[in-house]
Amino acid sequence: MARNRLRRRLREVLRRGPLLTLPPVDLVVRAKRTAYAASFAVLRAELTEATARIA
Numbered sequence: 001m002a003r004n005r006l007r008r009r010l011r012e013v014l015r016r017g018p019l020l021t022l023p024p025v026d027l028v029v030r031a032k033r034t035a036y037a038a039s040f041a042v043l044r045a046e047l048t049e050a051t052a053r054i055a
Contacts, residue, residue, distance in 0.1 A: 009043060
């Protein structure tokens with residue numbers, strides 16, 4: 001249940017922002033256990049930072 005909620009949150013963060021700026025790529029996100037307790041803002045900041053290194 002918590003895993004699915006985290007997956008939905010990560011997918012939503014990526015859909016709203018970072019994926020729009022990336023070239024067509026396959027992206028694999030491995031979340032640490034601390035991600036389950038992270039706020040939406042923290043997830044967004046970390047994913048945005050990580051995907052900025054790809055582009």
